[in-house]
Amino acid sequence: MSVENETADADLPVTPLAHFGREVRLERERLRLSREELGKKAHxxxxxxxxxxxxERVPRLEFAEACDQxxxxxxxxxxxxxxxxLRSAFPPWFRKYVELEGVATHIRMFQCQLVPGLVQTEEYARAIxxxxxxxxxxxxxxxRMERQRILAREEPPKLWVILDEGVLRRTVGGVGVMKGQLERLRDLADTAPxxxxxIPENGKPYHGWSGSFALLSFNEGADVVHVDGFPRGYFLAEQDDVASATRAYDLLIATALPPNDSAPLINSILKESYS
Structure with missing residues (x-):
């Protein structure tokens, strides 16, 4: 390879984000638009x-849509x-989960420490x-915020979230952040489907309390389980593992307050701790 070719190759973008940015710059300069002018069009x-x-920054979908316009x-x-x-913005180990989450018809989540990322507010996510x-x-x-677009689809996945009450009382990012987050959860609790x-704090242990996990179901194919962990989560796809997770989730449903009692409890904690 010649020196000239080596230099040319070195100038090429090496990541999807760098390639996207280079294409934006080339098109903007071709139209002789300033960055301020493009910014106004892209809000x-x-x-x-x-x-x-x-x-240096992953843009929101609206930025890409503005560029296309x-x-x-x-x-x-x-x-x-x-x-x-966007795919490259997620850690490599998490990309498969995001892909499966995007095509799931039913998502069942249990969290004993934090509000799940799929329903976090931007302020809560940033604080975490x-x-x-x-x-x-x-x-x-x-x-993380872009993942949540699946809940705004015309036919969103059916989401079932079970939380330990301690998640609602554990202050993340301050009173204002928690107020917004609990309001988001309350609205979700009131939104079909x-x-x-x-799960109320009553000092009693319950099955599964020590670990958070999610069950994903699809129109075609078997269910899978994603288990949260450090430094990374992992999938379980073996039939016995999925059956065990399903049974654990059924027990959590039986242990938790009825769905119609969720919004009132969230409202009570809002008034008590974050008003």
Whole structure:
């Protein structure tokens, strides 16, 4: 290989985000738009445009959609590229879970420590992730919020969330953050076809209390289980493991308060601790 080719290859983007940013910059410069002008069309500021073009920030879907509208003959290219960018924003071990979550018809979650990422507010998610002192915090928060789009689909997956009451009382990010998060959970509890159940704090142990997990079901194919863990979660797909997780979830349902009692309890904790 010649020196010239080596230099040219070195200038090529090496990540989906860098490629996306380079394409945005090339199209913007071709139209002789300033970053401020593109920012106005994409409802963001100069700084975000600069960071996206520099491969430093994962944009929201709306940014990619604006690019497809602004740049002639884009034909949806930026939204397609954005999908690759978003996938790469998740840790490699978590990407398969996000893929399966996106096609699941039923999602059953149990959490004994924190509100699940799929229903976190942006402020709550940021407060949780800040504790890890991560250099790509903004990208991880964006990726987590984008996951939640599946709940806004015309036919969303049926979501069933069981939480230990301690999750609602454990202050994350301050009173204001918790107020917004509990309001989000209360609204979810009142929104069909979703279900929220709370296991009350009564000092009694219950089956599964020591570990959080999710069960995913699909139109086609067997259920799978995702178990939270450190430093990474893992999947269980063996029939016996899935059967054990299903039985554990059934026991959690029986232990928790009835679904119709969830919203009143959340409201009570809101008034008691976060008003």
């Amino acid at each position: 963001c500021g100069y700084s975000l445009v600069a960071k996206v073009e520099g491969g 602004v740049f002639p003959h884009a034909n949806g290219r930026f939204v397609r590229l954005w999908q690759l960018v 992730m800040e504790t890890g002192r991560l250099p790509n915090l903004d990208d991880l928060v964006t990726a 979703h279900v929220v159940q709370i």
